[in-house]
Amino acid sequence: MSKKVLFITGDAVESLEIYYPYYRVLEEGYEAVIASPTKKVLRTVVHDFEGWDTYTEKPGYQLESHIAFDQVDPTEYDGLIIPGGRAPEYIRLNENIPRIVTHFFEANKPVGAICHAVLVLNALKSNQYFEGKTMTAYTACRPDVENLGAIYSAETLQVDGNIVSGHAWPDLPGFMREFLRLLK
Secondary structure, three states: OOOEEEEEOOOOEEHHHHHHHHHHHHHOOOEEEEEEOOOOEEEEEEEEOOOOOOOEEEEEEEEEOOEEHHHOOHHHOOEEEEOOEOHHHHHOOOOOHHHHHHHHHHOOOOEEEEHHHHHHHOOOOOOOOOOOOEEOOOHHHHHHHHHOOOEEOOOOEEEEOOEEEEOOHHHHHHHHHHHHHHHO
């Protein structure tokens, strides 16, 4: 039976951080399901580093989600990927997020969190899954990693237990290599 990976995201997801992992999962022959607050065409964004003190943002590709958060049965999935961009800022407010994400930690299934995805992890009712773990995220999210009780690493890729964390889209090759290793 083929593996099944859930992606949770929404509008303003960083284009590379959804497309690259999505296609890598499909390339491995696994099923990839994109969930969002409602089933819709998502608007992605392109974040780039162009000499500003922070990243710049431009409109990206459109991408159809497959399922709404309230329809997700997390027990059907073998792994979870949370892309970054600005989507984590607001999807973490969705009432279904704690139910969905907590399942993957309770079942010790692989969780990939890249860039701003740590904002979603902060929506969980308990920090027990993160305390003492080493994680990374986009530099501006360091306080969010530390608020989880995790140790922030400046390294752009971290694997600690079932959590694969990455700094930003340039880290996707290692991020997906390690996520897929855990999934297998």
